Structures are given as structure tokens and as C-alpha cells.
Amino acid sequence: MRQLDYFFNPKSVAIIGASHKPEKLGYVIFTNFLGNISERKVYPVNPDTTPILGQKVYRSILQIPDDIDLAVIIIPAKVVPKVLKDCVSKGVKAVIIVSGGFSETGEEGKKLEIKLKHIIEGSQTRVMGPNCLGVFDPYTKVDTLFLSRDRLGRPPTGNIGYISQSGSVGSTILDWLAKEQTGISKFISYENGMDINECDLIEYLADDKKTKVITVFLEGVIDGKRFVKVARKTSNKKPTIILKGGKSKMGRKAVASHTGALAGSAKIYYSVFKQTGLIEANNWEELFDFAKAFSTQPIPKGNRIAIVTNGGGFGVLAVDECEKHGLQTPEPLEKLKNKIKKNIPSYGSLKNPIDLTGDVTAERYRVVLDACLSSNEYDGVIAITLFQVPTLELKITDVLDDMKKHRKPILCCSAGGDFTIKLSRILERNGIPVYQTPGRVASAMASLVKYGEQFNKKKIN
Amino acid sequence: MRQLDYFFNPKSVAIIGASHKPEKLGYVIFTNFLGNISERKVYPVNPDTTPILGQKVYRSILQIPDDIDLAVIIIPAKVVPKVLKDCVSKGVKAVIIVSGGFSETGEEGKKLEIKLKHIIEGSQTRVMGPNCLGVFDPYTKVDTLFLSRDRLGRPPTGNIGYISQSGSVGSTILDWLAKEQTGISKFISYENGMDINECDLIEYLADDKKTKVITVFLEGVIDGKRFVKVARKTSNKKPTIILKGGKSKMGRKAVASHTGALAGSAKIYYSVFKQTGLIEANNWEELFDFAKAFSTQPIPKGNRIAIVTNGGGFGVLAVDECEKHGLQTPEPLEKLKNKIKKNIPSYGSLKNPIDLTGDVTAERYRVVLDACLSSNEYDGVIAITLFQVPTLELKITDVLDDMKKHRKPILCCSAGGDFTIKLSRILERNGIPVYQTPGRVASAMASLVKYGEQFNKKKIN
Numbered sequence: 063m064r065q066l067d068y069f070f071n072p073k074s075v076a077i078i079g080a081s082h083k084p085e086k087l088g089y090v091i092f093t094n095f096l097g098n099i100s101e102r103k104v105y106p107v108n109p110d111t112t113p114i115l116g117q118k119v120y121r122s123i124l125q126i127p128d129d130i131d132l133a134v135i136i137i138p139a140k141v142v143p144k145v146l147k148d149c150v151s152k153g154v155k156a157v158i159i160v161s162g163g164f165s166e167t168g169e170e171g172k173k174l175e176i177k178l179k180h181i182i183e184g185s186q187t188r189v190m191g192p193n194c195l196g197v198f199d200p201y202t203k204v205d206t207l208f209l210s211r212d213r214l215g216r217p218p219t220g221n222i223g224y225i226s227q228s229g230s231v232g233s234t235i236l237d238w239l240a241k242e243q244t245g246i247s248k249f250i251s252y253e254n255g256m257d258i259n260e261c262d263l264i265e266y267l268a269d270d271k272k273t274k275v276i277t278v279f280l281e282g283v284i285d286g287k288r289f290v291k292v293a294r295k296t297s298n299k300k301p302t303i304i305l306k307g308g309k310s311k312m313g314r315k316a317v318a319s320h321t322g323a324l325a326g327s328a329k330i331y332y333s334v335f336k337q338t339g340l341i342e343a344n345n346w347e348e349l350f351d352f353a354k355a356f357s358t359q360p361i362p363k364g365n366r367i368a369i370v371t372n373g374g375g376f377g378v379l380a381v382d383e384c385e386k387h388g389l390q391t392p393e394p395l396e397k398l399k400n401k402i403k404k405n406i407p408s409y410g411s412l413k414n415p416i417d418l419t420g421d422v423t424a425e426r427y428r429v430v431l432d433a434c435l436s437s438n439e440y441d442g443v444i445a446i447t448l449f450q451v452p453t454l455e456l457k458i459t460d461v462l463d464d465m466k467k468h469r470k471p472i473l474c475c476s477a478g479g480d481f482t483i484k485l486s487r488i489l490e491r492n493g494i495p496v497y498q499t500p501g502r503v504a505s506a507m508a509s510l511v512k513y514g515e516q517f518n519k520k521k522i523n
Numbered sequence: 524m525r526q527l528d529y530f531f532n533p534k535s536v537a538i539i540g541a542s543h544k545p546e547k548l549g550y551v552i553f554t555n556f557l558g559n560i561s562e563r564k565v566y567p568v569n570p571d572t573t574p575i576l577g578q579k580v581y582r583s584i585l586q587i588p589d590d591i592d593l594a595v596i597i598i599p600a601k602v603v604p605k606v607l608k609d610c611v612s613k614g615v616k617a618v619i620i621v622s623g624g625f626s627e628t629g630e631e632g633k634k635l636e637i638k639l640k641h642i643i644e645g646s647q648t649r650v651m652g653p654n655c656l657g658v659f660d661p662y663t664k665v666d667t668l669f670l671s672r673d674r675l676g677r678p679p680t681g682n683i684g685y686i687s688q689s690g691s692v693g694s695t696i697l698d699w700l701a702k703e704q705t706g707i708s709k710f711i712s713y714e715n716g717m718d719i720n721e722c723d724l725i726e727y728l729a730d731d732k733k734t735k736v737i738t739v740f741l742e743g744v745i746d747g748k749r750f751v752k753v754a755r756k757t758s759n760k761k762p763t764i765i766l767k768g769g770k771s772k773m774g775r776k777a778v779a780s781h782t783g784a785l786a787g788s789a790k791i792y793y794s795v796f797k798q799t800g801l802i803e804a805n806n807w808e809e810l811f812d813f814a815k816a817f818s819t820q821p822i823p824k825g826n827r828i829a830i831v832t833n834g835g836g837f838g839v840l841a842v843d844e845c846e847k848h849g850l851q852t853p854e855p856l857e858k859l860k861n862k863i864k865k866n867i868p869s870y871g872s873l874k875n876p877i878d879l880t881g882d883v884t885a886e887r888y889r890v891v892l893d894a895c896l897s898s899n900e901y902d903g904v905i906a907i908t909l910f911q912v913p914t915l916e917l918k919i920t921d922v923l924d925d926m927k928k929h930r931k932p933i934l935c936c937s938a939g940g941d942f943t944i945k946l947s948r949i950l951e952r953n954g955i956p957v958y959q960t961p962g963r964v965a966s967a968m969a970s971l972v973k974y975g976e977q978f979n980k981k982k983i984n
Contacts, residue, residue: 085913085914087882087913090913162870162881163869163870166835166870167869167870171870193870208913209911209912209913210913212942213910213911213912213939213942213943214942215940215941226836227836228834228835228837229836229881230835230836230837230881230909231834231837232836233909233911234834234837234911234939235938237911237938237939237940237943238938238939240940241939241940241941279836281836307836307839307840307843308843310842310843310845310846311846312843312845312846312852313839313840313842313843313846316835316838316839316842316872316874316875316876317839319835319872345840345844345960345961346840346961346962347959347962371691372691373689373690373691373692373695374689374690374691374777374780375687375688375689375692375693375740375742375768376689376691376692376695378689378742378768378774378777379692379768379774379806379807381771381773381774382768382769382770382771382773382774385771385772385773385774386771391773408628409623409627409628409632411780413780414773414777415777417780419623420690421548448691448694448695450674450675450694450695450698451670451674452546452548452551452669452670452671452674453546477696477698477699478674478675478695478698478699479675479676479698479699479702480702481673481674481675482674498808499806499808500807501806501807
């Protein structure tokens with residue numbers, strides 16, 4: 063068992079600052095653990111030892127008659143050092159400090175954080191945070207998020223590993239994932255990173271069997287040299303997507319007052335990302351969109367994309383976006399054109415985008431997608447499936463599902479309201495990601511292509 | 524009554540090609556009109572005169588014993604000329620040709636379209652289309668969309684006028700608007716534009732009292748000189764947002780096989796848009812996002828934006844995006860800082876973004892928003908309200924509503940799942956638009972600012 067495993071699968075947990083009041087963070091976190099009390103022992107700790115929800119409360123972690131794998135601390139900053147000392151004495155393996163009031167607040171807080179560092183020096187106790195949300199693991203049900211399930215959904219199990227230096231960026235993405243029912247392997251929000259930092263976490267997920275793709279939101283890097291080494295090693299193993307906050311002048315200032323990290327210049331980061339093979343997301347939704355693509359799709363061998371659409375204008379926008387993102391959208395060659403010709407009405411288009419028109423059927427998609435994906439003219443397909451048209455049958459989801467046999471990436475673009483969202487969920491459950499706009503589907507496809515190019519280059523060298 | 528009014532508020536309608544089969548376009552369109560049969564006479568026309576849903580069917584429009592304001596044509600292309608001739612003989616004011624198979628299909632189709640032009644020459648009949656969806660007017664309930672309500676929602680009444688050269692781009696935006704319950708004044712999808720084109724429609728909405736903001740999706744312009752004149756005149760009156768499809772090399776080719784329009788170079792369009800004061804949307808979601816902002820918000824007097832947040836990382840991303848979009852995000856001056864200081868905990872931030880932190884309350888937002896909006900340091904506010912935090916009470920919606928008194932733009936950013944969406948709808952119903960990402964809220968604010976700058980420049984000159 064590796065040290066960091068204790069954060070994700072502890073046998074026993076102490077909630078220090080477990081509260082009696084439902085509106086308190088320490089109450090939410092404590093109740094998160096009650097669902098799995100049979101497999102995992104949970105001990106609330108509070109100076110007020112009135113039982114919480116019938117559970118015995120301990121005055122101090124030292125009084126718990128059991129070894130503790132994980133302690134979660136939610137108490138005012140100034141009492142954290144004392145409690146952390148107790149954790150070290152107790153031999154606790156993993157500590158998550160949720161409490162804020164440390165290096166993110168200025169000089170005094172920095173001193174307090176350094177004090178914490180000294181406390182764990184030479185011990186076997188590892189710390190996540192302070193000022194963090196901690197972890198959520200849908201496999202083991204460990205959940206230290208103080209955001210209740212009424213307000214923040216939890217995604218199902220899956221293969222996307224999320225590391226976030228920011229609780230707000232991390233948790234909102236979690237909520238999106240939950241809404242779209244996209245599965246994750248692990249979620250970690252580590253904020254100040256006084257002990258465990260981005261490098262430790264990326265390294266950990268690189269070796270995590272449940273994680274197929276790693277996504278990272280970062281404000282700053284603590285150890286640049288190590289980061290380069292870890293990033294290079296990891297992106298050779300798994301696609302690793304990164305969003306950097308604080309790229310602008312004002313953004314760098316904001317980072318300083320948020321996590322206290324040094325944001326550094328955008329250019330330096332950009333060149334490090336490129337050089338180490340990290341996949342850069344330019345914004346919040348790309349972090350989410352790219353992960354969905356890598357989670358399910360094979361890596362394409364080239365950048366030649368067929369756009370198959372039932373909306374002409376949407377096809378036009380998609381081809382604009384493909385060009386913007388460096389994707390090639392060549393016309394089908396004569397032989398392929400002849401193969402699909404009889405399936406496309408005269409008012410459609412055999413060029414690229416291939417326009418199946420507004421009276422499209424699922425069968426028309428099947429013939430054309432099959433032909434494009436089995437030809438060696440295309441490395442992947444963007445299927446624009448606007449479900450609003452009356453002729454498109456529900457079996458379109460089966461048709462798309464069947465296309466996976468070609469082992470080339472297929473990304474869908476379907477914009478719209480309730481009906482569209484319903485069908486999109488079915489597609490995504492089958493492992494075909496759906497994007498609402500031409501811009502988002504094209505940038506997701508481009509992220510797959512770029513990773514593939516990197517990979518292919520290495521094979522040639 | 525202006526000629527184009529007949530499209531949006533006809534007293535009598537003929538549906539030529541009304542069908543007996545529910546899966547046919549002519550059936551959907553016919554049934555769209557049945558809900559308002561008491562105020563508006565509807566006459567189905569079909570060679571098979573078996574009644575449809577109990578309604579008498581006419582063999583030809585000429586046999587209808589009534590004047591016809593609007594005829595909707597959904598029959599094969601080759602028989603359209605004959606039927607259009609009948610419409611002219613009958614003195615029909617407005618004709619929507621839904622049928623495809625004209626200039627978008629190549630030489631033969633072009634000839635057929637020219638034939639249609641000749642037929643209406645010198646008559647009082649005006650034509651929308653061919654190859655189009657036609658119109659939807661939520662005030663008069665005129666709805667010629669062949670996309671059924673099960674699959675495509677219809678937005679409520681409002682003040683956004685939509686003109687789209689593409690049915691797919693237009694209809695998906697309509698579906699989004701319906702889902703978000705954002706109201707529109709009129710929706711028009713005119714595609715080939717053989718008679719009524721983008722210039723006619725922009726001019727019409729410029730004078731339409733129900734329309735406060737005009738949005739246009741365009742693939743190409745038929746009469747460049749007139750377009751420049753109309754665009755300049757209109758954007759002086761109302762914010763007019765434009766998305767141009769076919770800006771890329773491959774996109775221009777795609778436009779040719781879609782609507783048959785000449786897409787022209789991106790540079791020319793860009794300079795025309797700038798010079799005439801049109802607001803350019805760079806993608807599908809901006810067309811939607813900008814419209815939401817202009818629909819409800821006052822035009823700012825400058826570009827100094829306060830970002831007020833309860834998520835540090837979200838604040839960092841927002842300030843990055845503001846800088847990218849040319850917005851200023853100055854720190855509050857000492858006096859303003861002192862005013863809000865006591866309401867922000869030590870682990871928050873008094874800079875910009877102003878970080879109210881994860882234990883924010885509605886009251887904390889009230890004090891800080893009030894101070895920022897009533898100071899002369901800021902021209903508008905981006906309020907990042909992440910509803911997942913447990914301390915934020917539901918009355919935050921009232922607090923934001925109350926801030927409208929300052930007559931400065933307030934745009935919200937709230938990312939997340941069901942709970943977030945529920946609160947976002949309340950805010951939007953109150954006239955405060957909500958965006959899911961830092962990038963989208965910043966670009967929407969920038970669109971307001973750019974329009975304001977233009978406007979202010981004019982006042983000075």
C-alpha cells in the first residue's frame with residue numbers, strides 16, 4: 063500500500079471538528095462518512111462530547127481506542143497546530159486540513175503554515191491542504207467535501223482523475239460531471255499544498271490503475287524542476303490535461319491572494335506544457351470536454367476529420383472551427399463519394415461537411431459513417447446529430463454505438479434542450495461523448511489529435 | 524401595416540402540402556396552427572382532399588373562399604413554381620417556401636429558383652426561403668417550424684429578435700432559449716433568401732417595437748452595399764449581434780453547397796462589422812450569450828469591472844478572461860476597501876477579484892455589491908455566485924435583484940448541476956443573466972462594453 067492510498071481508502075477516519083449543527087462544514091463532512099460505516103470506522107472529535115446522530119464523540123484524537131488512517135481537520139486555524147501534533151503522536155497516516163487561514167491570507171498565515179510543516183517533519187504523517195476540499199473517491203465512497211449533496215452532485219465511478227488546486231474550480235466541474243453522469247476515478251482538491259503538492263498527486267494518478275486520463279487545474283507550481291520531470295514521465299503514460307489559472311497580469315496578482323502560489327509567466331508555462339507533452343486546456347469547459355474525449359475515445363493516427371451533419375449551417379460552423387484548431391477536413395475521394403452518393407439526397411452535400419440534410423434517417427447516418435470510418439481517408443469523425451428533426455429515429459444511438467468497431471474517435475455534436483439532452487445521455491453512457499457546440503467538439507477532437515501526433519512522433523524517433 | 528407584418532400576424536393561412544401523416548413536415552406545420560384557430564383561419568391544401576384532423580382540405584389555394592395573408596409551401600421543388608403562380612393570382616401577401624431543392628443544390632436548382640423570382644416579379648407577393656424554416660412569433664403564435672414541440676422547445680415572449688440564414692443554427696438556439704426560458708420577439712430562418720433577405724429582415728426588426736436586440740446568423744450577404752447601409756443604420760438604433768459562418772477556407776466551400784451564398788473573405792466581413800457597429804459573435808454560444816446580456820442589461824459607461832466571487836480559483840479564471848477580452852479590473856481604492864473591509868474575512872481578498880470566500884452569506888454579497896456598484900470606480904460587476912457552498916442562503920437571488928437599482932450591468936457566473944440551474948433560472952427570470960463559465964461571462968460583459976464605447980464615441984463626436 064502506498065502512503066497516499068490512505069487518503070482514498072482508509073480503514074478508520076477521525077473527523078476533528080465534527081459538528082452538531084447541520085449548517086456547519088464539520089457536520090456535512092461527518093455525515094458523508096455515515097453511509098459506509100460498516101466497512102470503515104468513523105470517529106467524530108469535538109470538545110463538546112454530546113453524541114452526534116447517536117455516534118459517540120471523542121474529546122481528542124488521542125482518546126480514540128483505534129489506529130487512525132485518515133484525519134480530517136475542520137477547526138479554526140490557530141488550533142490546527144496543536145491538533146496536528148496530536149495526529150503525529152497518534153501515528154495518523156493521512157491528514158486533510160480543510161481549515162483556511164494560512165499562507166493564502168498573508169505573512170501571519172504563512173508563519174502558521176510553516177509551523178505545520180515543522181510539526182510533520184520526519185513523521186509518517188502526510189498532509190493535504192490546508193485550505194482545501196480534500197478528496198472524493200466514488201469507488202471507496204471517501205468524501206471529505208463540505209458541500210452537501212443537495213447542492214453539489216457526486217459523479218459515478220469512471221476513469222477520469224481530477225486534481226484541482228482550487229476548490230471552486232474543482233467542485234463545479236464535479237457538479238457538471240455529476241449532472242452529465244460522467245464517471246471519475248478520484249477527485250482531489252489540495253489548495254495550499256504545504257506537504258502533498260501537484261507533483262505528488264500527478265505521480266500518484268500516473269500509477270493509479272483506475273485512472274485513464276488525468277486532469278489538473280493549477281494556479282502555480284511549487285517545485286518547477288520536479289514538475290517538468292513528473293509531467294514528462296506522466297504524459298508518456300497517460301493523457302494529462304492541464305488548465306492554468308493566473309495567466310494574465312491581473313490573474314497572477316489574484317493567485318497570490320488566493321492560494322499564495324507564484325503564478326509565473328504564461329509563456330514559461332506554455333513552453334513547459336508543450337515540452338513535457340501536457341495537453342493544455344484554454345478554459346474551464348475545455349478541461350471538462352477534453353477529459354470526456356480521452357476517457358472514452360481511441361487516439362487518432364492523424365488529423366483528417368470527416369464532418370457528417372444533418373444541419374448545413376452547423377456543418378459550416380464546425381468546419382470553421384476545425385480549421386481554427388488545425389484539423390484537416392478533406393473532401394471524400396471519388397471512390398468514397400460514389401459509395402455514399404445514393405444515400406444522400408440531391409439537396410445534400412458529398413463534400414466535407416457531408417450534409418445528410420434535415421430529413422435524415424438513422425440508416426443514412428449508418429451508411430455514411432461506416433463508409434467514412436472504414437476508408438483510410440479519415441482518422442476520425444465529428445457526427446453532428448441534431449435530434450430535433452422529425453425523421454431521425456431513436457435508433458440513431460445504436461447506429462453510433464455500432465461505429466465504435468472501427469476504433470477511430472467519434473465525437474458527437476448535438477445542441478438543444480430536453481429531448482436532445484436525453485438522447486445525449488444515452489450516447490454518453492455508451493461511451494460516445496456529446497458536445498453542445500461546433501467549437502467545443504472541434505477543440506476536443508483537436509486535443510485527441512495533438513496527443514496522437516506526440517505519441518506517433520515518439521514511435522518514429 | 525408593413526408588408527412583412529403578414530408573415531408574423533396573418534389573419535388567414537394556407538398550408539400547401541398539409542399532410543395526413545403525422546411524420547410528415549406538412550402535418551407538423553399544419554398542427555402548429557390549430558391551437559389558435561379561433562383568431563386565425565387556417566386552410567390545409569392537398570390534392571388528397573380527405574379531411575385532416577376534421578378540417579376540410581382544399582385541392583388548390585385558388586379554391587379557398589377567403590383572402591389569404593400567408594401561404595406556407597411544403598411540396599416537392601418541381602411543383603413549387605405552379606403553386607407559387609397560384610399564390611400570386613390569389614393575391615397572397617406572404618409566402619414561406621419550406622421546400623428545398625433550389626440554388627443550394629447546384630445549377631439546375633438555381634434555374635428553378637430564378638423561375639420563382641420571375642413569377643413574383645411586379646406582384647404584391649413576398650417570399651421567404653426557399654429551403655427555410657420560416658418564422659416563429661411567440662406573441663402571435665405563428666409557427667411554421669416543421670420541428671415538433673416534443674423535440675424542439677419554443678421560447679416564451681421577450682425582446683430578442685433572431686434572424687438565421689441556417690435552420691439548424693437557428694432552431695438549436697431556439698431550443699436553448701426555450702430550455703433557459705429566455706424570451707424572444709421573433710424568430711426567422713430565411714435560408715436561400717431569393718426575395719426577402721438579411722437586409723430586409725434586419726431593417727424590419729430595427730423598426731419592430733417588441734425587439735430590443737437583434738441577433739443574426741449569416742453565411743453570406745447578397746447585396747454588400749445595401750448591407751453596409753442597413754447595418755450602420757440599425758446598430759445606431761439597437762444592439763445588433765452577428766455570427767458569420769464560413770470564415771475559414773473550407774467553411775467558404777461548405778457555404779456554397781449549403782445556402783449557395785458567396786461567403787467572402789473573413790477580413791472583409793470583419794472590417795464591415797467593425798465599421799458599421801455590428802457586434803461580432805465568434806461562435807454559436809456567443810450569439811446566445813450576448814443576446815441574453817443586451818436583452819436585460821443597461822449599457823455600461825466604461826470598461827472597469829469589479830469581480831465579486833465566493834470561489835478564489837473561479838475569480839482567478841475570470842480575471843484572466845477579463846484581461847483577454849480587454850476589460851479593466853482595477854483594485855478598489857483605499858476608501859472603498861475600508862468600506863467593505865469589515866465584511867470580508869481575513870482569509871478573503873480585498874483586491875479584484877474581491878474574494879468573499881466559501882463561507883459567504885447573501886448579506887456579504889449585498890454589502891460588497893452595493894459598495895462597488897454605487898462607487899464611481901466600476902462600470903459593471905461580474906458576480907460569481909457558486910451556489911454549492913452551504914452558507915449561501917436562497918435570498919441571494921433577492922440581493923442580486925435589488926442591485927438593479929444602480930443601473931449598471933450585473934452579469935452572474937454560476938457553474939454546476941441541478942441546484943445551480945434552479946437558482947440560475949430564478950435570477951434570469953428577474954432579468955439577471957447567468958453564465959456557466961468565466962470565459963462566457965467575461966466575453967458577454969465585453970460585448971456590452973464595446974457597444975457602450977461605440978455609443979459614447981458617437982456622443983462625443
